[in-house]
Amino acid sequence: MTSTINVNLPQQSYEIAIAPASLDQLGQSMANLQLGQKVVLVSNPSIFKHYGERAIASLQSAGFNVASYCLPAGERYKTLNSIQKLYDVALENRLERSSTMVALGGGVIGDMTGFAAATWLRGINVVQVPTTLLAMVDSAIGGKTGVNHPNGKNLIGAFHQPRLVLIDPEVLKTLPMREFRAGMAEVIKYGVIWDEELFTQMEASKHLNQLRYMKPELLNEILTRSCQAKADVVGKDEKEGGLRAILNYGHTIGHAIESLTGYRLVNHGEAVAIGMVAAGQIAVNLGMWQQAETDRQNAIVQKAGLPTKLPAGVDIAAIIDALQLDKKVKAGKVRFVLPTQIGVVTVTDQVPADVIQQVLQGMQ
């Protein structure tokens, strides 16, 4: 079961290659793209322990000159300070414009490696080798890169498309269960915003909350369809001029919850799950969507082991305040992505605060 998805962009197109054991093909796949000889592989210690050697061996046997560097694990190291470390590594290894940084890890490593590559010599190659479900279906694709400001997530960044996204589903075997579920939130998102078929496949499946209960065929469908959805949207709107905003479904309230819980209590996927439940209900209350449909969505969210209620102790007024700080605010108005049917959403900044309030109260 291998699939290849093309991300078609005006300036630079690239492939998402999905295949079991493809980690061992990393070097060959990069050699096919005729990238320069020098490679810096970036990872974190726990991911590197599992997969670092295989990646390096593959790169070396394809003739690349490889150095590697591990940043400490965790979102709290997603800072400009870590980027400075990557710059130092780039300098030590005398990376040239034709050189490549390879991100072997989840979204944190992917975003940082992408940003360092975007800004070293005004842009060198980056190859994404995502190792979390979230990174595979979301963060590794589409060229958003960046780090956090001490006072706000992902405020610092650049658009920088990878030359290749290489997905080896087998690496998910070592991924902690909670991380797997977090990735499922984004997969459910694609079902609601873009791909009704993906939605109904998840609806029909008995288990969604653990990898080991999932049939390889379903996992392959999930990866392929999710990547295709992201590639479609990004291909139509690379820099978030319009359409790409739909990828923020569930993220408006999700981000507020993440930030209010200090990015610890609730992880990104869980926050997005809560945000999707809220957005679905807002759409219903505004008369744009059916209650039965949002119930179907929420059933999938629950089956994936994700929350559908607000975390205890989070203040509703604080959520509404936090919405104002969101990057998605335009001229002071909060933008919401709301479903109108399974597979179709619309973007609006016309959601009255009392509707938000009412919906959130119902989720306590």
Place this chain on the structure above:
Amino acid sequence: MTSTINVNLPQQSYEIAIAPASLDQLGQSMANLQLGQKVVLVSNPSIFKHYGERAIASLQSAGFNVASYCLPAGERYKTLNSIQKLYDVALENRLERSSTMVALGGGVIGDMTGFAAATWLRGINVVQVPTTLLAMVDSAIGGKTGVNHPNGKNLIGAFHQPRLVLIDPEVLKTLPMREFRAGMAEVIKYGVIWDEELFTQMEASKHLNQLRYMKPELLNEILTRSCQAKADVVGKDEKEGGLRAILNYGHTIGHAIESLTGYRLVNHGEAVAIGMVAAGQIAVNLGMWQQAETDRQNAIVQKAGLPTKLPAGVDIAAIIDALQLDKKVKAGKVRFVLPTQIGVVTVTDQVPADVIQQVLQGMQ
């Protein structure tokens, strides 16, 4: 005497507006572009003292909400640390994607403001209001932005085109003479690489080394033709895939000299002047150019008060070593831009080290 030059790019085109006293039109010009309401003006204390209030008054009277921030003056503050300060200012002022950073200053302020704008929220608007000759004819145009790494100049950066470049030649009145001359080096460069007419106008002019001896007509020609040259080249090759490399005429050896003299003894324009003299002679020694032509070039360099000899104490072997560290190195080979006639250059990585050595020895 006003001129408007268009920089035509696939993703975003913009104007270079050259007009005396146009600083007072800054707000109106930006309003015409329908940029968002929030503006952060970035400058340094000495430039701000001269022109800050006028710029702010113009912005405010056009209805913008303006904050301003001064970074300390000097290349040694062109660091990631300064960028972090700009991020803090962006956050404090809640800049949105439609907001604008205005760079009021020379290349140092322009490069940093551009980079901060490139990477805040993955890219907000930047408007360049260059106040040095070098920034007017070179750094403000073309979207190269960035800062220095402790071990190398401009290693960190991004491409980010301005929405507008507004040039008020009158601000050059307060520019120190040595800075004016430094800018003249880039002007001479355009004459050699692109615009024979500009070259012959400089050749015909009695004075080139001080603004106050220069006729306003000549200054206008210098600004307009130089900006047009840069716009032409950038329009044909935005991201330095090929043609744009010709802008590095004089810069290969120039950069080596700057770095060996610790960016203090010799300024950028002086180093480029020396680099052009060297490149011209290399071209002659390789049989690509006439001695008489390089002598014409060198006469203009001298008339502009710029050096044509190596600074005392700089070791030739060290220059040749330093060339290897240059960003323009590709697969280990040093690239040179060499003239073949006035207004035409070629790019080559086939310059034998002994030719470089011999030419540099002749310049001691």
